[in-house]
Amino acid sequence: MRKMLTVYSTTKDDALILRYKYRYILFMSSSELDFGIEERGLLNEIMRYIGEISYSKANPKIAAQYSRKLFVIKTERSYEDLIILALSFIKELHGRRIGFFSLKSSGTIKSLRVYSKKITA
């Protein structure tokens, strides 16, 4: 497993400042989503598949939404595979059939925004 924390800088007192490194994953859903209502449901479904302990470590968040089908999930970088797998298992949300496709993962959100424009063009 990769190191979760990376040394960011050192102060004069030699105290280390550590920061978490994240990974951003671009997902596309098979049908349109209303994130106002369904965001919590989606995160709950992820927790159901990966468990509470892994969920708290992975700390997945919806970082951006480019359209009603395209969105980005931000997660701790060593849990990237787990989040991709969890969303593969989700085939039903709020009583309707839905599928999620992971398209690209990146260390920065900017590259995903560029990629999402390429897809929607």
Added chain:
Amino acid sequence: MKRYEYMVRGFDIVDMDSVNIRLAEVIGYKKVYARNEIIVTEDQAYEGKCIFLGREHGALGKALRRNNVEGIMIFDNELIRQTLEECRDNEKILFVDISNLTVQEQRLRLRNIHRARFLIRSALRSRTKIALVSLAKDEAGMLSAMQMLAFAKFLGINEKDADSIFYNKG
């Protein structure tokens, strides 16, 4: 850990009448074959290009010797060691259906995952060529190439071999 990049990988097979070509490209496949292009059948007399689905060694063994059969699929991913060896000797592909690993019922899903893992482990040991296919019945059931790789790793295929789990025609 290997990082994913956007690139078009192998082929996928679905259980639908037609496939959205644009969607197939976006999710990272060269092509997704629909039902009318490659069929999964239990019919031993079928003469078109097909994947033979069987549950006994006798029928599977006969199918492996036919030219029109691309590969075989074992019903419920049950392990038949003799068939795996014959599959390797005839240079055919063992297809593993992923769609039954994502069913809603938990007990059934866990059973299917366990069986698929066991089958894949045995196939890797006997050096049989494996291909994971989604066999989705609708768009929601499909999986992207990235997800297929994640599934391969989850089912016990190491990172080195994970790229070779895509069905590559010819």
